[in-house]
Amino acid sequence: MQENGEVQIENFIVDILKSKLEVGKIVNTLEEAYLLYCQYAHDKGFSVRKGEQRCFSHTDELQSKEFNYSCEGLKDEKRSSKKISIYQKLLTRTNCKAKLKISRENGGQWRVSRFVEEHNHEMFARNQTHLLRSARNISHAKKSTLEAMVNAGISVSAAVSFMENEACGSENLGFTRKDAYDHMSQLKKHIKVExxxxxxxxxxxxxxxxxxxxxxxxxxxxxxxxxxxxxxxxxxxxxxxxxxxxxxxxxxxxxxxxxxxxxxxxxxxxxxxxxxxxxxxxxxxxxxxxxxxxNRLCQWHINQNAPSHFGSLNGNLAFKQLWYKYMTYCESEDEFEATWKHMIDTYNLDDHIWLNGMYRLREKCATAFSSGRFSAGLLxxxxxxxxxxxxxxxxxxxxxxxxxxxxxxxxxxxxxxxxKTEDTRCRHGKPAQILKNHPLLINAAEVYTISIYQLFEIELVNSLNCKFVEPPSCFGNDWNWLEVKVKSHDEN
Structure with a gap:
C-alpha cells in the first residue's frame, strides 16, 4: 500500500509539471523553461540536452529554443565509417522525438510552442534518475566543500563518501564520484603556456x-x-x-x-x-x-602516511615491529603471509580498511614480493x-x-x-679491504667501482656471520690481523 501511495504521488507531480509545459503556457526565461523540463524529465525517467535555437532575422536575439531527449537522433554512420576507433562507444541514439520548444514574438513573452511527450525507449527507474547527466550538478557550495577537503589532504573518494553521508545517500548528493574527479582534475589544468x-x-x-x-x-x-x-x-x-x-x-x-x-x-x-x-x-x-x-610504490611515503591510520596502535612497539617486518624484512612470501596473519589476528584488525588496502597492494610495496627482481637497493x-x-x-x-x-x-x-671525477678516482686507486687477501674481494676490487665494492664487501661480511678480533699466532702471517669467529645465536 505504501509503495502504491508513493507511485501515486510521483504520478501526481508529473501531471502538475506536464500541465505547465502545455502548448501556449508562458515561461519567464529560457533557464526557467530548461529547469522545468529537466524536472519533468527526471520524474519521468529520461535525460535532457539543449538543442537547436533560432534568432530573429539579422540579429543575435533568440527567437526560439529546443530542449531534447539526450539521445535523440541517430549515429552518423557516414562520418564514423571513415576511421576505425580503438574505443567503441555504446550506441545510445534512439531517434526519439520527445522535445520541448519555446518561442516568442519580437519583444514578446516566451511561450511553449511545441511539447512532444511520446518516447520510443524504456525510461530509467526512479532509483536511477539521479545518475542522468542533466540531473547532476555540483553546486557552488558543494564545490567549495569538496575543494576544501581535498586541499586538507583528504582523498576525493573519501570526501565524496563524507558528502554522501551528509546528504543521506548518493542519490541525494546531486553529482557522482566521476563528476567530483572531473572537477578536481579541471582545477589542476595547467595555465596556458605563453x-x-x-x-x-x-x-x-x-x-x-x-x-x-x-x-x-x-x-x-x-x-x-x-x-x-x-x-x-x-x-x-x-x-x-x-x-x-x-x-x-x-x-x-x-x-x-x-x-x-x-x-x-x-x-x-x-x-x-x-x-x-x-x-x-x-x-x-x-x-x-x-x-x-x-612497478613498486615508495615505502618511505607509505611509512610516513601509515601512522595516520594506526590510531591507538601508534604507541604499541610490538605492532610497529610487525608492521616494519611486514613491509621490509620478510625474506619470502610465506613469511610475509605468516607475519600478516599474526599481525591481523593479534590486534583484531580484520576490518581495518587501510591495512586491507595495503594488503591488496602487497606485491607493489612489500619487499618479499620483489626479492627476485633487481632494484639497486631502491625502496x-x-x-x-x-x-x-x-x-x-x-x-x-x-x-x-x-x-x-x-x-x-x-x-x-x-x-x-x-x-668523471669518480671515474678518475677509481682508475688511480683501489679501495681499502676489511678482509685482507680474500681472493673474492681481490677480484671484486679489480672489477667494481669503489662505491660498489664497499657495498659488496659489507654484504659479504654480513653473509659470513662473523666478527673480527686480534688474530692468534697459530694462523701465521697469511691471515694478517684477521680471525674469523662464528657468532653464537645469543650474539646475534
Whole structure:
C-alpha cells in the first residue's frame, strides 16, 4: 500500500509539471523553461540536452529554443565509417522525438510552442534518475566543500563518501564520484603556456637536434594548440639508460613552474651509486604507462602516511615491529603471509580498511614480493625527490619552461662532471679491504667501482656471520690481523 501511495504521488507531480509545459503556457526565461523540463524529465525517467535555437532575422536575439531527449537522433554512420576507433562507444541514439520548444514574438513573452511527450525507449527507474547527466550538478557550495577537503589532504573518494553521508545517500548528493574527479582534475589544468615561451623552447629543441644527431624531443598539444606534455633527452642520457635503466625512479609530486605542469625527472643510479638523469618530462597529468615494467610504490611515503591510520596502535612497539617486518624484512612470501596473519589476528584488525588496502597492494610495496627482481637497493623515490629539490632550488614558480630546461642542462652537466671525477678516482686507486687477501674481494676490487665494492664487501661480511678480533699466532702471517669467529645465536 505504501509503495502504491508513493507511485501515486510521483504520478501526481508529473501531471502538475506536464500541465505547465502545455502548448501556449508562458515561461519567464529560457533557464526557467530548461529547469522545468529537466524536472519533468527526471520524474519521468529520461535525460535532457539543449538543442537547436533560432534568432530573429539579422540579429543575435533568440527567437526560439529546443530542449531534447539526450539521445535523440541517430549515429552518423557516414562520418564514423571513415576511421576505425580503438574505443567503441555504446550506441545510445534512439531517434526519439520527445522535445520541448519555446518561442516568442519580437519583444514578446516566451511561450511553449511545441511539447512532444511520446518516447520510443524504456525510461530509467526512479532509483536511477539521479545518475542522468542533466540531473547532476555540483553546486557552488558543494564545490567549495569538496575543494576544501581535498586541499586538507583528504582523498576525493573519501570526501565524496563524507558528502554522501551528509546528504543521506548518493542519490541525494546531486553529482557522482566521476563528476567530483572531473572537477578536481579541471582545477589542476595547467595555465596556458605563453606563446613566446613555447616558441623559445621548441626552437631550442630544434637547434639542439640539428647539432646532436641523437637528441630526442617530443611535444604534445591539446585541441587549443597549448603545450600539454613534452619530453626530451640527449644522446648521453640514452646511453646511460641503456647501461643503468634496469631501475627507474619517478616522482611527480612537484610542480615547479608557473604553468602548474608536473615536473617528472626520470632518474636512475649509475656505477658509483650517483644519480643519473635519463630524461625530463613536463606533463599536464600523471598518466604514465610502462607496460613491461614491474612497478613498486615508495615505502618511505607509505611509512610516513601509515601512522595516520594506526590510531591507538601508534604507541604499541610490538605492532610497529610487525608492521616494519611486514613491509621490509620478510625474506619470502610465506613469511610475509605468516607475519600478516599474526599481525591481523593479534590486534583484531580484520576490518581495518587501510591495512586491507595495503594488503591488496602487497606485491607493489612489500619487499618479499620483489626479492627476485633487481632494484639497486631502491625502496623509495628519494632519488627523484632529491632531483626535484635540486631543480626547485635552481628554478622557482615564475621560471619559464625555457629557463627551467636551461637550468636542468646545467645541473645535468654538473652531475656528469662528478661522475668523471669518480671515474678518475677509481682508475688511480683501489679501495681499502676489511678482509685482507680474500681472493673474492681481490677480484671484486679489480672489477667494481669503489662505491660498489664497499657495498659488496659489507654484504659479504654480513653473509659470513662473523666478527673480527686480534688474530692468534697459530694462523701465521697469511691471515694478517684477521680471525674469523662464528657468532653464537645469543650474539646475534
Amino acid at each position: 606563446n613566446g615561451d613555447a616558441t623559445a623552447l621548441i626552437k631550442y629543441f630544434i637547434n639542439t637536434a640539428n647539432k646532436e644527431n641523437y637528441f630526442y624531443w617530443n611535444v604534445q598539444l591539446d585541441d587549443d594548440d597549448r603545450v600539454m606534455n613534452f619530453f626530451f633527452r640527449d644522446y648521453r642520457s640514452a646511453v646511460d639508460y641503456e647501461n643503468f635503466g634496469d631501475v627507474l625512479s619517478i616522482d611527480t609530486t612537484y610542480r615547479t613552474n608557473k604553468y602548474n605542469l608536473i615536473c617528472a625527472p626520470f632518474v636512475g643510479i649509475n656505477h658509483h651509486m650517483q644519480n643519473v638523469m635519463f630524461g625530463l618530462a613536463f606533463m599536464s597529468d600523471e598518466t604514465e604507462i610502462f607496460p613491461h615494467s614491474h 623509495a623515490t628519494s632519488r627523484s625527490e632529491a632531483t626535484n629539490m635540486t631543480l626547485k632550488k635552481a628554478c622557482n614558480k615564475m621560471s619559464s619552461l625555457y629557463e627551467f630546461v636551461m637550468n636542468y642542462a646545467k645541473i645535468q652537466n654538473n652531475w656528469r662532471n662528478k661522475e
